[in-house]
Amino acid sequence: MDEQRTHARRATEPRRSLAVGAVIGAAVMAAIDEIVFHQILHWHHFYDRSSDGVALLSDGLLHTAELLALVAGFVLFADLRRRDALSPAHARAGLLLGLGAFQLFDGIVDHKLLRLHQIRYGVDVTPYDWAWNLAGLALLLVGAALSVRAARRGPRTP
Amino acid sequence: MTTGHPPPLGPQAALVCVLAGVAYTLAAGRLRRRGDGWPRRRDATFGTGLALLLWGWCGPLPGGPFTEHSARHLLVGMAAPVLLVLARPLTLTLRTLPPGGPRRTLLRVAHSRPAGWLLLPPLAAVLHIGGTWALYRTGLMSLTHHHPPLDVLVHLHMVAAGLLFGFAVCRLDPVRGPRSLPLRAGTLLLAGAAHAVLAKGLYAAGPPGTKFAAGDLHTGAQLMYYGGDAVELLLAAALAVQWYAATGRRYARAAARAGHGAGPRVQRPQA
Numbered sequence: 001m002d003e004q005r006t007h008a009r010r011a012t013e014p015r016r017s018l019a020v021g022a023v024i025g026a027a028v029m030a031a032i033d034e035i036v037f038h039q040i041l042h043w044h045h046f047y048d049r050s051s052d053g054v055a056l057l058s059d060g061l062l063h064t065a066e067l068l069a070l071v072a073g074f075v076l077f078a079d080l081r082r083r084d085a086l087s088p089a090h091a092r093a094g095l096l097l098g099l100g101a102f103q104l105f106d107g108i109v110d111h112k113l114l115r116l117h118q119i120r121y122g123v124d125v126t127p128y129d130w131a132w133n134l135a136g137l138a139l140l141l142v143g144a145a146l147s148v149r150a151a152r153r154g155p156r157t158p
Numbered sequence: 159m160t161t162g163h164p165p166p167l168g169p170q171a172a173l174v175c176v177l178a179g180v181a182y183t184l185a186a187g188r189l190r191r192r193g194d195g196w197p198r199r200r201d202a203t204f205g206t207g208l209a210l211l212l213w214g215w216c217g218p219l220p221g222g223p224f225t226e227h228s229a230r231h232l233l234v235g236m237a238a239p240v241l242l243v244l245a246r247p248l249t250l251t252l253r254t255l256p257p258g259g260p261r262r263t264l265l266r267v268a269h270s271r272p273a274g275w276l277l278l279p280p281l282a283a284v285l286h287i288g289g290t291w292a293l294y295r296t297g298l299m300s301l302t303h304h305h306p307p308l309d310v311l312v313h314l315h316m317v318a319a320g321l322l323f324g325f326a327v328c329r330l331d332p333v334r335g336p337r338s339l340p341l342r343a344g345t346l347l348l349a350g351a352a353h354a355v356l357a358k359g360l361y362a363a364g365p366p367g368t369k370f371a372a373g374d375l376h377t378g379a380q381l382m383y384y385g386g387d388a389v390e391l392l393l394a395a396a397l398a399v400q401w402y403a404a405t406g407r408r409y410a411r412a413a414a415r416a417g418h419g420a421g422p423r424v425q426r427p428q429a
Contacts, residue, residue, distance in 0.1 A: 057351065064350035074398075
């Protein structure tokens with residue numbers, strides 16, 4: 001493993017670049033969701049009285065995981081850079097994929113399937129749901145298109 | 159706005175902090191004089207940790223009673239211990255003590271089996287976060303209001319458990335047994351989640367047997383929540399930097415073995 005890594009020292013690592021970008025993207029979108037909607041707009045509150053203990057625990061886990069993922073993502077990114085193994089095109093594609101995947105997962109699984117929380121209370125959530133999910137889908141599609149383009153150009157894109 | 163609730167610890171605690179600071183500075187100075195490297199930022203980290211500890215133990219803090227308590231909890235149990243641990247006090251002590259008696263005893267304690275158990279990250283997390291849960295979710299906090307010695311004991315436990323948790327997660331000092339990065343990061347994740355859940359719960363309902371104004375409770379809980387984030391980020395960064403440095407050394411070794419860019423350790427003069 002060490003030997004392989006030594007030989008591949010100057011080659012870029014597209015898959016890893018994509019994965020690291022995706023980790024940062026998912027963490028950033030989780031942070032945006034939490035900072036904008038929980039803390040600034042107060043659409044769902046600091047303590048959401050409609051959620052039970054399990055939902056509260058899942059919220060705590062999500063919040064902590066998002067912070068740790070940000071730190072881990074950036075240190076992995078720094079590691080790729082110092083080894084000249086970063087493929088910027090793949091990392092960009094991964095970033096958008098991560099952003100979109102988190103948003104769509106939150107919109108469909110958390111909001112609709114598990115019903116952990118809704119975007120907003122006391123109003124018709126349909127327009128909010130469409131806006132949130134379509135924006136997530138758009139990010140995901142742009143990310144997919146970028147990753148296809150990065151793959152076509154080959155791993156040695158400067 | 160004063161609350162009439164006196165700080166839990168007085169001049170003795172201040173003396174302990176000052177003595178610890180002087181001891182650390184003298185020891186670090188001694189290492190540097192004899193030519194050993196000991197980065198100055200470690201002195202600064204240790205000094206900052208002691209200052210926060212002193213503030214949390216003795217200083218005046220703004221806000222209502224619960225906010226004040228929460229700020230002390232944050233300073234004494236979380237921020238100060240992490241900074242003290244990052245300054246590697248055990249390493250410094252071991253390197254300053256002359257070989258023999260006390261040094262050997264200290265090393266034996268650090269490497270002993272009980273220390274190994276205590277420094278197992280999940281157990282240290284249970285002692286640390288579990289203690290906090292016990293304080294806020296049982297009648298313990300209301301008891302401390304009526305029994306000042308118990309209050310002192312709680313504050314001492316806070317700093318001890320915080321130090322233990324810091325040692326267990328960071329492992330910068332020579333303590334028993336390597337613990338894998340996933341174990342330490344996973345422990346940090348669960349401990350952080352448990353802390354966030356506790357802080358959010360306090361926002362809704364205060365500790366049993368206590369009566370705090372709603373505004374005071376909310377401010378205190380928010381302080382605990384966001385303060386917890388800051389400390390968690392600090393610990394996560396400490397782990398990330400360790401991983402970064404360790405992989406860097408591994409790459410350098412691998413490169414040296416492969417024959418390009420040989421590191422200093424490899425370029426020994428051929429006898």
